[in-house]
Amino acid sequence: MSVGRAAARHRALPSARTALELLFVAVIGVVALAPIIAIVVMSFDTSTLTEPYRAGTAAWRALFSDAANLRALGYTLVLAIRVPIGLFMALIAVWIIVRLDAPGARLFEYLFWFAYFLPGLPVLTGWILLLDPDYGLLNRLAVATGLFSEAPFNIYSAGGIIWTHLAGQTVPVMVILIAPAMRMIDRAMDEAAILAGAGAWRILRRVIVPLMVPALAVAGIAAGVKSFESFETEQILGAPADIFVYSNRIYYLLNQMTPRLPEAMAMSAVLVLLLLAASLGYQRYARRRAVPPSLSEGARGGVRPAYPAGVRWAGTAALAVYALVAIVLPFAMLIAGSFMRLYGFFDLPAPWTTAHWQKALFSIDFRRAATSTLGLALLCALPGTLIFAGIAWALAGLRGWRQSLAATFVWLPWALPGIILGAGLIEVTLSVPALGPLHGTFYPLIYALLLREMPLGVSMLRASFAQTGRELVDAARLTGAGGVRILMRIVLPLNMPALMVVFLLIFTLVLRDISTIVLIAPPGVQTLSLLAFKHSLNGDFEAASVIGTVVALASLAVSALAFQMARRVGGWR
Template identity: 25%
Template sequence: MNSRLMPLLTVALLVVLVALPLLFILLQALFPHLAQGSLAGAFSPIPALLRDPQLPALLSGTLKIGLTVALLSALVGIPLGTLRGLFDLPLARLWDLVMLIPFLTPPYIAALSWMLALQHNGYLYQLIGFDLNDLLFSHNGIALVMTLNIFPVVYFAVSRSLLASGQHLAIVARVHGASALRAFWHVTLPMMLPALAAGVLLSFTLAIEEYGVPAALGSRAGVVMLTVGIEERLADWPIDLPGSSLLSMLLVLVALAAYTLQRKLVGNKEVTSITGKPALNKGAQLGHWRWPALVLFSLVAFVVVIMPMSSMLLSALLSTLSGGIRLENMTLRHFSALFAQHGDALDALSTSLGLAFAAALITGVIGFLAAWLVVVRKIRGAVFIDGLSLLPAVLPGVVVGVGLILLWNQPFWPVTPYNSWPILLLSYCCLLLPWPVRYVGSALKQLGGNLEPAARVHGASQFQALRYIVLPLVFPSLLAAMLMVFAIGSRELVTSLLLAPAGMQTVSVFIWRQFEQGSVGQGMAMATIAITTGLVLMLSALALMQRGERS
């Protein structure tokens, strides 16, 4: 492949996947009659939005939920991550797996599971005689449900940063007379601050872009968020494209403001090991704190995994919810019904798996090329490629969905993917592109800059060096990222709800509609199958990552 063709192709793909949808959101927000091919009434949607009585509630609800979830995620994730990173924690790999399960579980499934467990006459009431209905359907309840799904990003950011940097400098500080607290505050904490800030930022952005939890619990709690407001303007007649576009841009601005604040606070600092690989860090002995630490992790595992997963599985096994938790009310018919209802469930499953597999391949290729051009080639315009490839990390799914609708529903396109399965594929690729870029970029930074030039000196073309030298060395990280994309794409909800054409369902849409129709058992049965599949794939990704680290 020509050395100039790869950068041009990569940039073109990034423009189509990321830049154009965002551009059309901005244009629609500024020009309300853009869909009719007119630029009349420019900027008129802005005063209309500012006069909207719902706007203060939407914005304040989003910010309150985002900040609360970020704070709670830090309060839970920092102590757990510090214990995992600094100490020789028993069953450490098991706790890592436990912390992955909430991240893998679709938030709307977790919300529905908690609702079935804690509402009036729910499973908790049936077992012990009281419920937490008032807490669940409140601002704090919604924030807690989100936190239980999101805090693992802070846990992994903190623990991996501490495992990578080790305790060598903190030990030196102790040798020179510093107390354990002083060494942690002045040495360990500053070293992990960039990773901690990134984890807290990610928890904030994940919270403000969440649609499923506020949609499931918000109406009864009186909590509204921008994501729900955007979806309502697209779903309710008359469709308000300018209003949904402006709210989408407002949501992007909130996410970018959080990102800018994080960069201002921690700058461009990074903590890396001398070798480029995590330092060997067995961790300090816990001593008499060993059992309290195990009890703490066990309690967290019970709350964030066992309780919601038990509620989900129990709902899938109960013949009727009104029949209560009784042995005679247990059945497997909801699982068998998935494969006996005119193929709808099988079609949804095969559609999700096919789209997720295609998204993994496409994002893998684009992410590999983008990371290589930025990290290794350092071509002119690398900043533009890097920015476009990582921008979807701060783009909520609902914003991507709105952008794709506006982009591809224009009359001037001779051929358009709108209202067909490729539009879903485009949305998955846009949302999940940062995964391969980040994984491959980190792997490329560990390779050094001499392998590819050495191959070129010995007669290999640039494409041959890329294919036979660079790709095999980063392939474990690339494959792990693609498995992550597959696992997350197979259960994506919000863009699937917005963009799925008539007669087409994905797993997430199937589950959502089963709940809307009152078929809770079948919805939870499908959720059980989807989460089990995703967990197997995540374990595969972890195994590949660990093998890549050892090689």
């Protein structure tokens, strides 16, 4: 009888595990899909703010009949041209750093990490001081040479917006994405090609690029999806030239005296569906094709291809020029702008002052924003890292279609730009009576920030957990340890560097985010980046530069820590 009961209990265990797995998949699905469902449902609402929900297609008709909406969608697609341009530039930069092993490669790679962590708005104020057609320093120098009769550069244009994105985010994020894949290519291939008489450029075209096609495709799709979430750059640079992308248009529709909510939701729904398709394609391609060549001793650094010294130093010179122009120069101008008596006026008798620093740092708004930023960053980063670790560990235990579906749900927020996510959460908290008390509190904001970072955080931790010795986990299970205990006592301690990287990523997201926060921040609460954004909109670039410098220096410290931790995780040399 006891044997029969034991057998029955044994047969029941898979059912209980299956139920838990299905529950986990369902919870992840609800968390990821709730804003998307709210956006789609509310896009068909034809009622007024005081009326109950009434289905209709008026918002969709208005979406495609309003020329301003169509123009915003068109500009969004036009400005996305920066993705293939950035992919080419990133490929060359990674090739110089990884394959040529150019002198100073580690420094340049750190600069790309710094550029990635650097918030976009502070860099933007630096570019304005350089390329403004009226007082931009580079324009004034160009006219002073006598070669130009008027300013050759205009930051307030489509070209200016594209360049700002390329230098600030597009190229750095692609460098970070494709560098690990290029490191996995056996260095012996370079050595064999060199012995066969091939030059460096031919090796890149005939050997490296074909092997990198899967990784380049994944990076291009990922960067393309993320390019649609830009908000503050177009809001500041696009307004003088009447250039607005969809995120600016949604912000405009929601900030009318009478918000055009259904129309904003319809516009959001179109782009969400497009981005979801791109994100799912990215997932599918990443799983099937983005498998780097097998790692060999050559890839680990045992073999160093003998590229000519001239080629390696030429690579160093190219990276130095790029880093100076795209990273160092705008950062230096950001700091200089914070000390200018009047922003952009270099010819004043006494152009420099510390008055803006004294006014900004000792203002009540700055202190409140600094406190809110630090508190919100810690509230997101500490529990977020543990939540992402739990999700990554649970995904590792799933099998078959349940794992694929849960992984897809985890990646869905990648297709949700911040402005759309904020709009969706407004709808969720206003439409669901049980969630009404959460409207105007920190909870939707924390949820939105964590949801945005979940795809990358969980993916990094899954990759790190996969490197944990399977024999350690099996030995722990044989002693009777459960999954939670194994996670807490074995997996997390062994993966502490990866946990620190994820913590720093979440922390930095809060430092730099504007598009997510701008719609759902509680009344009276603003972060440092949001405060700088409001100063920039009001034309107070002196105060914006001071706050931007503070945020940038904090990002510099965070990027240094993240870079060192990432090197430990990846085993780089």
